Amino acid sequence: MGEATSRQALDTRLRILEAAEALFVEHGLEATSMRMITSAAGVNLAAVNYHFGTKDSLIQEVFRRRIAELNRLRLLALDEVQAAARDQGGEVRPSQVLTAFFRPVLEMASDAEHGGHNFMRLLGRTYTEPNAFVRQFLAEEYAETLDRFMAALYASLPGVPREEILWRFHFMMGATSYAIAGTDALQLFAGAFDDADPSRLMPRLMSFLLGGLRAPLPDFDRPDAG
Amino acid sequence: MGEATSRQALDTRLRILEAAEALFVEHGLEATSMRMITSAAGVNLAAVNYHFGTKDSLIQEVFRRRIAELNRLRLLALDEVQAAARDQGGEVRPSQVLTAFFRPVLEMASDAEHGGHNFMRLLGRTYTEPNAFVRQFLAEEYAETLDRFMAALYASLPGVPREEILWRFHFMMGATSYAIAGTDALQLFAGAFDDADPSRLMPRLMSFLLGGLRAPLPDFDRPDAG
DNA sequence: GTCTATAGACGGATAGAC
């Protein structure tokens, strides 16, 4: 880059990334062919191999750039609440940790302009993605951020067994994934979601997540208690 | 069927179904080829087309037989708690509705013998499946059962806006999906799940779901309250 | 019902001209 031709090369690269992202959301990774991507991007078939090498590398790059941004927003939000707590001599509350973690996802998901909406739907299902290389790659991209959030959550819930916190965090990610996949995924409840206002999704989800996090710990001897 | 050759035909058909199911779980629908299925099942390539017609029909049949069983178990459980409540002149509690809906999933998921474990991991991700025909088909298979459960849940929570119940039920399905995909999906929390005892998953999940269902309703004017 | 053989389309990737 930096050459006379670099701007067009950058355009091509970016156009491929965005076309690929949109098609991956719509059809899945396997079902999206190089030919579909290049024709949607308006570039030559060989351009993908030139700029990214293989299809797998392209997939990796599609995820990498969005997750990097997501990690950045999440850690920024966590830094802020931790700094505020330090200044006031208090402790970070569990709800603040959850908000720092889940709000950036919903914000990116509702941000149609930056293509975030598409990507978040894709991200939600990669957690259970069959493709092992994608799963492995995602785990690595997430590792650091997750470590920091889990540590913060443990600290905000002293006395609660870490095993339970871990499981509940896991459940929360599932709930959030479905919250994003939302109503345009499976039309299970046909016409039932009258109020799908995106600005209401965050409070809806947060109250649910907090309720789940704060629920009485399971009694393994009376599993149906409720 | 009923001919001299019917037993072997049935075997072939069943072997295909089960091989397909296992491979769909492991590799996904698109990434699983007919050749993979038939060689895993130890049958001839043409046998799939003979018994099921097309690959899509095979996919449909793989889902259909398991979902039929799941619907049966769920409605049976709901019938039981409704009958018990009627006999005692009481009302069905929300926790009973949730248990009737989610317990059969976890039971099938932990039932390695009947191949349920495999299938439940598959089912969890079809909710966000890109393949539109699969989503449409699943929605139809679920419709009746979901209607009955939503009606029961509404009745058990008089005064709570139906819209909120619907959203929370949606979130619960996401949490349950991740509960099943569990720890063998993404190794996000590397080595962190020390206690993955399946018999403890149900109480863990149920306490979380109930906590979420009973959480204070969202305040759309103070979305971060917690 | 089960097999072999093959049609016919599409997949990822590359060579080599420009």
Place this chain on the structure above:
DNA sequence: GTCTATCCGTCTATAGAC
């Protein structure tokens, strides 16, 4: 960097012998 042309493998599905 971009293009055309092409290699070669795999895919679903079917025809037709047994």
